[in-house]
Amino acid sequence: MSVAPGRPRPLRVLLVLVLASAFGVGLYAWLGTLVNTATLGGKITDPTQAPALVNLPGTVVVAQAGNLYALRGGRFTRIASGGWTQPAVTPDHRHLVAVRRQSNFSDLYELGTTGAVERQLTSDASNQVDLNHWSFYPSVSPDGANVYYSYDRKYFTGSLLVDLSVYRMALDGSQLQAQAWSTPNQGTGGDLQPVGLASGGLIYTRTEIDGATNQVFSQIWYQRGQRTHGAALSPNGERCQQPALSPNGSQVAMVCSEVGSATARLEVAPLDLAGVTLGTPTVLATGLPAAPSWAPDGKSLLYFAPASGQEGQTGQFQLFTVAATGGAPVPRAVTAGDAFDSTAGPVWYP
């Protein structure tokens, strides 16, 4: 069979069709690569897959997706898996206290620095949903004898109000011996993020809701002793949370924001316990900084912030470091591509 002159040959037609089909498939695939949602969702990697961008001295413990990771010598190691969050370290740096969170409750555990569970400190589980308890934000007292934490005691059977109070228990004791240290404002979520002071007192975040405006305020609160009323350290009418005490006890790092603002500031302010006040704060970072933690030498801080750390950026939270003193602060990213739990402050010890 001959092909009429001027007509395309069958082989040539087939080739064009194959190429055209390939072009179509390629175009479809290329359109898929333009999708930003995949990038926005972020390819979340296990922190162990990449070295840190900054080599920090000592050890840093962070939480991601229910795992605890230790950062030493620029590399992450997974030290505990399964529901872990909010690590704290004992003053001798030989043990961690961390929260293990399950569906309806959470408990405090003491672990070795390698992540091995040594002891369960609280027993918050119940078969009846509303009789479970939460324990969050553990912090070991400077003398190493006690652990402060936030715990939801029940107001009365059947009450739907749940608020966290600051509790203190002996580190070698049990929940039964724990004592309430604060009385929260009802229906606010309660008192959070306690930090024990060398004086025996306590600072924490106290939440208040203004009945006239229904606005939420939070203040860094100072309490000299158990069940004493205490006093506000941070300004009234603002939201300041997540206090972190410098190693020498002279400064407080915290995250503050204006009412109605979607952004926040990482601030450091001198602490004057005698005058029960905070000095003029220095702003170290803006955007959405979270959960500050001091370096062992008190010269810098670690904190979490989304993506690049710049204001307006969104995304998974990465670890950043910034000098606490000396000129204009320049935050540096310690990680990229991780998805750290920014409700669990990093722990940094020598």
Place this chain on the structure above:
Amino acid sequence: MLLPFVVSGLAAVGAYFFPVAQVILQQTGQQVGSRAAPQVAAGSPFTMLLLGSDDDAKFRGNPLTQSMILVRVDPTARAVTMFSIPRDLYVPISGGGSGKIDQAYEVGGPDAAVRTVENNLDVRIDYWAWIGLTGLVKLVDQVGGIDLSPTNAVLDDAYPNDVNSQDPYGTIRVAVLPGPQHMDGANVLQYVRSRHDDIREDFGRSFRQQQVLIALRTRAKQLNAADLPGLVDSFQGRFKTSMGVEQMRELLPVANQIQPASIKQVVLVGNYTRNADIGGQNVLLPNTSLIQATVHQTFPAR
């Protein structure tokens, strides 16, 4: 010679954007009853009623709307006002009788919801949009999660366990901790839906819902046209709007230009309502004149 490539290319683009076209045809441009479509000139301010429902396994037919937010968008001024309507507001419902305003959608779908809000708040609504629970979860997940900074711990000992659950009447405990964080869809749903511990009750929830809308808008700025198929796929059957695709297309650049400081949030706190018990139900009786006066500061009357 070029024709096969053009045809193949068009087929590829068509296949890629087919889900968008499908959703546009099925879920946008829906009209309210027999009322004529609103004529909002391009670039003119308009009012939209956002409706959010617990469309879980407990419900058959139209669900209640747990969230009702009036939104005024002024594209020229690049300003947005969000006005949360308390779901327990006891008002005459379009279609008959009186009840909580969240029942209007259940009684007569978007038509009744729009007319009930229009009648009681004396406001003209140009468009409405409705989203279900799982639609919100999927939307947030599809954009890769959102960044939020809860102001306080949101704790709930009786949170409904009705999404992907064997027992939709069961409850679980929820604890959303405060401070800046990145949330996925499931966490966002708990955050906007929880209400049992908040002393502000439904008002606290309204604040949180508006916070999530602002965070979603921030995230949406980072999307482009190629993201649309994935996004609309997450909406299948869980999103409906009266807004046409052309109006949505015009709105996208405006959304990028609106600064957070230009977003005004209004929640009715104070003398706007008072608590009452009607037929064993806890309801909020409206101070209608006060509410309408506040509404008219931003939203045009009918």
